[in-house]
Amino acid sequence: MSRTPSRSNRRTNLLAINEKIIEFFIRACGWSSIFLVIAIFCFVFWYAAPLLPKIDWFGHDGFFTSTNWHAKEREGATYGILAMLVGNFAVAAVAMVIAIPLGLAAAVYISEFAGPRAKEWFKVAIEILAAIPSIVWGFIAITMIGPILIKYAGATMGTNLLNGGIVLGLMSVPLIVSLAEDSLRAVPDNYREAAMALGANRWEIVYRVLFPAARSGLLAACMLGVGRAIGETMAVLLATGNKNQIPHALTDPMTTLTATIAAEMGDAEAGSPHSQALFTIGLLLLVITCAINLTANLIIRGNKRKIAAS
Amino acid sequence: MHPTHLEFRNLTVRYGPKKALDDISFSVPKHSVIGIVGPANSGKSTLLKTINRTLEFIDIARTEGEVLVDSVNVKEIDNVYSLRRRIGMVFPLPVGLPMSIYDNVAYAPRRMGIHDKKHLDELVETCLRDSVLWDEVKDRLDLLGTKLSGGQQQRLTLARALSLEPEILCLDEFSIAIDPVTTMKIEEVLMRLKERMTIILVTNLTQQARRMADAVAFINASELIEWGPTGQLFTAPKKEITGRYLNGDFG
Amino acid sequence: MTEANPFSPSAHELSKESRARLAQFGTLTVSIFLLIPVALILGMIAYKAWPALSWAYLTGDVTRSGAAGGIWGPLMGTFYLTLLCLAIVAPIGVLAGIYINEYAPDNQLTRTIMVAVTSLAGVPSIVHALFGLGAFVAAMGMHKGLLAAAMTLSVMTLPVIITSTREALSSVPKNFREACWNLGASRWQTIRTIVLPNSFGGILTGVILVIARAAGETAPIMFMGAVMWLRIAPSGPERLAPYGLNDEFMAMSNHLNLISKDIPGMPEQMKFGSAFVLLALILFINGIASLVRLRLRRRKRW
Numbered sequence: 001m002s003r004t005p006s007r008s009n010r011r012t013n014l015l016a017i018n019e020k021i022i023e024f025f026i027r028a029c030g031w032s033s034i035f036l037v038i039a040i041f042c043f044v045f046w047y048a049a050p051l052l053p054k055i056d057w058f059g060h061d062g063f064f065t066s067t068n069w070h071a072k073e074r075e076g077a078t079y080g081i082l083a084m085l086v087g088n089f090a091v092a093a094v095a096m097v098i099a100i101p102l103g104l105a106a107a108v109y110i111s112e113f114a115g116p117r118a119k120e121w122f123k124v125a126i127e128i129l130a131a132i133p134s135i136v137w138g139f140i141a142i143t144m145i146g147p148i149l150i151k152y153a154g155a156t157m158g159t160n161l162l163n164g165g166i167v168l169g170l171m172s173v174p175l176i177v178s179l180a181e182d183s184l185r186a187v188p189d190n191y192r193e194a195a196m197a198l199g200a201n202r203w204e205i206v207y208r209v210l211f212p213a214a215r216s217g218l219l220a221a222c223m224l225g226v227g228r229a230i231g232e233t234m235a236v237l238l239a240t241g242n243k244n245q246i247p248h249a250l251t252d253p254m255t256t257l258t259a260t261i262a263a264e265m266g267d268a269e270a271g272s273p274h275s276q277a278l279f280t281i282g283l284l285l286l287v288i289t290c291a292i293n294l295t296a297n298l299i300i301r302g303n304k305r306k307i308a309a310s
Numbered sequence: 311m312h313p314t315h316l317e318f319r320n321l322t323v324r325y326g327p328k329k330a331l332d333d334i335s336f337s338v339p340k341h342s343v344i345g346i347v348g349p350a351n352s353g354k355s356t357l358l359k360t361i362n363r364t365l366e367f368i369d370i371a372r373t374e375g376e377v378l379v380d381s382v383n384v385k386e387i388d389n390v391y392s393l394r395r396r397i398g399m400v401f402p403l404p405v406g407l408p409m410s411i412y413d414n415v416a417y418a419p420r421r422m423g424i425h426d427k428k429h430l431d432e433l434v435e436t437c438l439r440d441s442v443l444w445d446e447v448k449d450r451l452d453l454l455g456t457k458l459s460g461g462q463q464q465r466l467t468l469a470r471a472l473s474l475e476p477e478i479l480c481l482d483e484f485s486i487a488i489d490p491v492t493t494m495k496i497e498e499v500l501m502r503l504k505e506r507m508t509i510i511l512v513t514n515l516t517q518q519a520r521r522m523a524d525a526v527a528f529i530n531a532s533e534l535i536e537w538g539p540t541g542q543l544f545t546a547p548k549k550e551i552t553g554r555y556l557n558g559d560f561g
Numbered sequence: 562m563t564e565a566n567p568f569s570p571s572a573h574e575l576s577k578e579s580r581a582r583l584a585q586f587g588t589l590t591v592s593i594f595l596l597i598p599v600a601l602i603l604g605m606i607a608y609k610a611w612p613a614l615s616w617a618y619l620t621g622d623v624t625r626s627g628a629a630g631g632i633w634g635p636l637m638g639t640f641y642l643t644l645l646c647l648a649i650v651a652p653i654g655v656l657a658g659i660y661i662n663e664y665a666p667d668n669q670l671t672r673t674i675m676v677a678v679t680s681l682a683g684v685p686s687i688v689h690a691l692f693g694l695g696a697f698v699a700a701m702g703m704h705k706g707l708l709a710a711a712m713t714l715s716v717m718t719l720p721v722i723i724t725s726t727r728e729a730l731s732s733v734p735k736n737f738r739e740a741c742w743n744l745g746a747s748r749w750q751t752i753r754t755i756v757l758p759n760s761f762g763g764i765l766t767g768v769i770l771v772i773a774r775a776a777g778e779t780a781p782i783m784f785m786g787a788v789m790w791l792r793i794a795p796s797g798p799e800r801l802a803p804y805g806l807n808d809e810f811m812a813m814s815n816h817l818n819l820i821s822k823d824i825p826g827m828p829e830q831m832k833f834g835s836a837f838v839l840l841a842l843i844l845f846i847n848g849i850a851s852l853v854r855l856r857l858r859r860r861k862r863w
Contacts, residue, residue, distance in 0.1 A: 106588070135839075473744075
């Protein structure tokens with residue numbers, strides 16, 4: 001076996017240089033997500049900025065305190081988003097009322113009670129549910145759920161808070177199921193085994209051991225569900241009727257922050273106060289969803305550390 | 311008397327605040343077998359990692375002192391990959407790469423640019439013969455390396471290490487996860503390989519060191535307690551603790 | 562008096578057992594209760610769409626401002642939009658995943674990157690639309706068209722590729738890498754020859770999921786050039802590539818958005834037809850991703 005030292009050393013020298021160049025590109029791509037998050041904040045802020053000092057935040061026609069949204073006016077425009085803000089949280093609340101019990105029950109059934117075949121089928125069904133795009137949900141809301149609500153729930157308009165809540169709830173179930181499953185599965189096996197050794201049956205294990213142990217994971221799951229629901233756009237745009245008012249009944253049409261932007265951005269002139277107002281709403285949305293997501297992920301990571309340490 | 315191949319000078323390695331090696335100094339002549347013995351967690355594996363600079367893959371590791379191969383400080387070698395190719399490594403846990411046996415042994419030469427089929431065929435056969443694996447696998451060279459038994463995978467690792475004709479062959483407790491028969495086969499191989507390369511044998515099995523090594527270095531709790539010719543260390547150690555360890559009183 | 566069997570259940574245990582069975586039955590019922598309406602909805606869409614589905618429908622042009630005709634234009638738009646998005650996001654996302662899993666040291670900067678990926682994934686789709694408008698159209702002066710829309714979708718789907726790449730890479734055991742490093746292979750050589758080939762399936766799954774996301778999203782493209790109706794060449798090669806990079810375009814998702822509102826004279830089956838085609842497309846793509854994942858699990862090489 002002969003070795004050619006000079007050739008091999010030249011080759012490995014090239015390798016070393018090559019390696020450095022490649023590592024540079026890879027590192028740049030790795031940092032891309034940081035760049036993009038910062039960029040998103042910066043650009044949304046930038047195109048909202050001219051309006052920000054002029055906005056009345058808490059006054060009579062205040063941003064946070066009034067429902068008078070007349071952003072298109074050239075004179076005397078007001079930017080009250082209270083109705084949209086309430087709308088966002090209201091529809092998210094209705095959605096969670098539907099999604100959390102359904103999602104938790106499904107997660108408990110899949111991970112604790114179901115046999116292997118049933119488990120597979122349910123997981124496929126949940127995956128199909130998760131794959132439906134939000135615009136299709138919006139379509140379903142208008143063409144199918146709306147008429148049902150008019151006929152059986154006494155609604156005057158089919159697109160309302162309840163419709164939005166139903167659709168958003170069904171959309172959120174897969175997320176709740178998968179996160180709840182994860183946190184149930186993360187409970188160490190020896191908790192389960194200890195409970196079984198003490199004579200607990202399956203339900204008692206779930207109720208007395210798993211739920212308390214997975215409590216913070218489940219809380220994080222709900223938070224992430226709310227975060228997603230608040231950020232949802234197309235489905236609520238079509239399902240809630242896009243009416244700028246605070247809903248007082250489930251059958252009232254309403255609007256959300258996301259829907260307002262989607263509905264009005266097409267007409268807003270670039271650089272106009274109207275467009276800046278919409279960017280301001282976008283900024284608010286960004287802050288709210290980031291805060292919720294970061295908190296929820298902190299909880300999840302704190303959990304993982306607790307489990308790793310135990 | 312052979313010239314010095316490998317030398318450690320005041321080598322200290324820290325993982326964060328903890329010292330893994332403390333002021334290690336000794337030298338290894340060419341074509342000899344040195345046994346590095348000591349109880350678990352004494353720093354022996356870390357010592358091997360400093361030779362081929364794979365310690366650099368551990369973020370929190372810091373080194374002081376020098377490691378010299380052929381009187382050259384390994385840290386001053388620009389091309390770390392050429393250094394690593396001169397040093398063969400065998401680990402405690404056998405590793406078969408997820409490719410055919412042939413590709414396993416041909417891996418390193420191919421990265422070097424050797425693609426000529428005849429050359430590779432010869433290379434693979436020589437290395438597999440050298441590591442006493444050829445007869446068992448010669449008809450199934452396309453079998454996945456991960457499907458071999460532990461003892462076979464360890465010999466495959468040895469074959470991979472030999473594929474670049476290393477000057478220094480390091481073995482880190484190579485026998486702990488394999489059967490005694492394979493261990494014996496590999497020990498015979500090592501005694502033959504001694505003529506072509508310098509062998510660093512890290513082991514916790516003192517009798518293995520006694521069988522195979524020309525010199526022995528005893529490392530305990532990150533310190534080099536004592537080193538010298540095998541016979542001298544086993545029969546008349548200078549430190550009492552050396553005698554107790556080699557006797558099997560602890561570790 | 563005969564002695565009771567010491568192993569037979571007491572009254573207390575019997576009631577516990579029945580509660581357990583009730584819980585099992587209860588959660589099963591709720592789960593089915595969840596899925597039945599969904600199955601009904603999907604079935605209804607298929608049923609109502611059936612009369613409209615035909616080869617002419619799929620390959621025909623949108624006519625009468627969207628109220629009639631076929632959906633060839635939107636289908637082409639969705640196809641090219643997805644292709645462009647993939648071409649941009651796949652290289653960057655895979656390399657980013659490689660950086661995070663293979664190169665990044667365990668320090669605060671790396672944790673920040675992870676937080677950034679999660680944050681990016683949580684940004685509402687309408688805010689992505691605002692970002693696209695602000696960064697690409699307003700600041701960079703791009704036209705509201707196919708390329709700008711695809712770039713917006715790329716930003717939105719980047720976390721999906723990064724996460725699935727990371728998962729795929731981390732499933733390759735660490736000792737393979739160490740074995741290669743000790744043979745003198747560089748990090749990149751090791752990645753290229755051992756890690757990537759053995760995580761290819763997982764990465765492919767991520768790519769397919771991106772395709773499904775990009776095809777279904779509406780908000781990011783709504784004011785980035787997606788329009789109701791465009792004239793498309795009735796025949797010839799332009800029929801297969803109707804839009805230039807800077808041109809406005811039609812897309813299935815936006816098409817469905819626009820026809821969900823009341824359009825006079827549009828037969829119901831056409832509305833359901835569009836919904837059905839988009840839904841079937843997305844579910845089909847997701848199905849392929851699941852198949853890839855399944856085949857992966859079976860072909861373990863270690």
